[in-house]
Amino acid sequence: MGKTTDTGMMAHALHEVGYTVRAWDADESEHLTQWSEAAGGFPFPVEKNATATFGTDVRPLKDGIDIADVGHTENHPHIADSVLKIADLAIVHMEPSMADWQRVTAPRTSTPIADMVARSAYVRPDRKAPPVWILLNRVRTGVKSAQEIRGMLRDDGWNVFSVMIPVRDDLKQATAFAVERASHGAFGELVTEMETKGLIKRG
Structure with missing residues (x-):
């Protein structure tokens, strides 16, 4: 939930503190592109590539950060699989609710995200899957659900x-x-x- 908003805001935050940023709209809905257009253009490029060839089409920035907004994995696994071929970090955007807990950890009609990331190792040059971090989103102040879900995720x-x-x-x-x-x-x-965690670094 809220992944396009998170991606756009994260890209702007990175740009503001001095990173060279390029954003990729890897979602067939093109919400990130529409946002950039509505805003009169972002202060960094926004490219579109919502295809199964993302991993072979895109040449990552040499001294910067490419940040991709990927469509829901249950609906667009071919795009997610291709992005994961070259991703250095995968961030799962999740609302602290039981509905999102189930979607992320044990979906009934799609491949679990952890399995998608794990299988990407076989098509990556180093044979290692990228690290995965969960970003809790749309968190309400003073509500216990966020800490409860956080504990469940860490235990898992x-x-x-x-x-x-x-x-x-x-x-x-x-x-x-x-x-x-x-x-x-x-x-x-x-x-x-x-x-601080060494997930990104300047240069």
């Missing part, structure tokens, strides 16, 4: 970011407007946490 072996994205009306409506000061607040804190 998942990496979970300490930073949580709050449920706020300005974030819900962000995809129609230009973005300012994305690095001030939760998304800036997320960038710092990723740097």
